Amino acid sequence: MKRSLALAMLLVMSLAPSARAANEADYKAAYAAAEAASKEAAGMRNQWTVTVSALAAAKKAADGGDFDRAVAAAREAEVLAKASIFQATSEKEAWKAMEIR
Amino acid sequence: MKQRATVLLGSAFVALAALAFAATRVIAADKVDPVADAKAFQNFFFQKFPNVKHEDFVNGPYSMNEDMKRQWQEKEEFPPYEFALDAGKEMFSTPFKNGKTYADCFPNGGIGIRQNYPYFDEKEGKVVTLELALNRCREANGEAPYSYVKDEMASLTAYMAYTSRGKPMDIKIPDDPRALAAYENGKRYFYTRRGQMNFSCASCHVQSPGERIRAETLAPALGILNAMPIYRSEWSGMGTTSRRFVTCNSQTRAVPLEPQSDEYRDVEYFLSYVANGLPISGPGARP
Structure with a gap:
């Protein structure tokens, strides 16, 4: 009984960090990562409108104190920005396959 | 033993020759050849739509659909661009504050020259579009530039296009590596996937x-x-070539570039060049 209680406590403790609410520091880290990827995409002249919207949504949520939503939006922005970087990189050569010859 | 060596050497030679041939083919495929491009581009459409008269392609979606074409032809009796055309004609002939007019900035007084734009300016080393040339004319005469996407710019270009109606597009690519690079950049832009819609x-x-x-x-x-x-x-309302590029980009969920950016100028150069020989039909009306 004692053993299973200890195991249950361990389980709860291991899950605790992922279940906690996001704070401002989490948001800042997520936003910085998203912003860096977004700047890289813009530098490649391949920014997506949805990345810009997700970044704006993250900022708006953070300004309203909703850091859970802010972190989620920032992470979404980062993923979108990375996809646009991948697109720009692969299209450097891939466009030639589309050409009428 | 000697025979075996000869066979090996022979095989190696054949393999090298094949590689060299393949490499030449790759280089040939990558060489910028606007004349061949334009021919292939036009043939692609002529073969894909054998029932469309060649000069009809300039009428966009109306060349693809008979019902739409009939509706458009009726609309052309009182075309929706008429106000812009009248405004453009008036603006074109109204002198700037210094007494000069647009006619002073263009060959042939700006009349019947639309088919020659965009052109490659060898001094600047870049493509110059009609919209860009109009704003440069304004600035050279002490006037503020117009927005590139609509209103006054659309009216002015509508009038200039109207004076060129029926004239075949006639874009030149000078023997200048920068012009070829601009053309190739335009082609690259045209075929490159972008935006979340890919x-x-x-x-x-x-x-x-x-x-x-x-x-x-x-x-x-x-x-x-x-x-x-x-x-x-x-x-x-009316929209310019710049507006068309900007909205196309937005529709694919790509952040549009600034109007008259190098990429837009170059893609206009490419698209106009491959349409050489087809008549100017602007200003147009679209759904």
Whole structure:
């Protein structure tokens, strides 16, 4: 009984960090990562409108104190920005396959 | 033993020769050849739509659909771009504060020259579009530049296009590596996928002309700029070539570039060049 209680406590403790609410520091880290990827995409002249919207949504949520939503939006922005970087990189050569010859 | 060595050497020679041949083919394929490009581009559309008269491609979606074409022909009796055309004519002849007019900035007084734009300016080393040339004319005469996307710019280019109606597009690529690079950059831009929708210009206007995308019938890329500027019912107003590029980019969920950026100038150069020989039909009207 004692053993299973200890195991249950361990389980709860291991899950605790992922279940906690996001704070401002989490948001800042997520936003910085998203912003860096977004700047890289813009530098490649391949920014997506949805990345810009997700970044704006993250900022708006953070300004309203909703850091859970802010972190989620920032992470979404980062993923979108990375996809646009991948697109720009692969299209450097891939466009030639589309050409009428 | 000697025989074996001879066979090996022979095989090696054949393999090397094959590699060298393949390498030449790759280089040949990558060489910029606008004349061959234009021929292939036009043939693609002529073969894809054998029933469309060549000069009809400049009428965009109306060349793809008989019903739409009939409706458009009736609309042309009182075309929606008429106000812009009248305004453009008046603006064109109204002197700047210094007494000069647009006519002073262009060959032949700006009349009947639309088919020669864009051109490659060897002094600047860049493509110059009609919209850019108009704003440069204004600035050189102490006037503020107009927005590149609509209103005054659309009116001015509408009038200039009207004076060139029926004239074949006649874009030159001078023997200058920078001009070829600009052309190639325009081609690259045209075929490159962008935006979250992962569309290139060609996805709609080469792969799918005549097909519907939501309520729109897609126009063929061939001659698509010959009709510029256009009145679009969707815009409830006139729009320039710049506006067309900007909205196309937005629709693919790509952040548009700034009007008259190098990429837009170059893609206009490419698209106009491959439409050489097809008549100017602007200003146009589109759904």
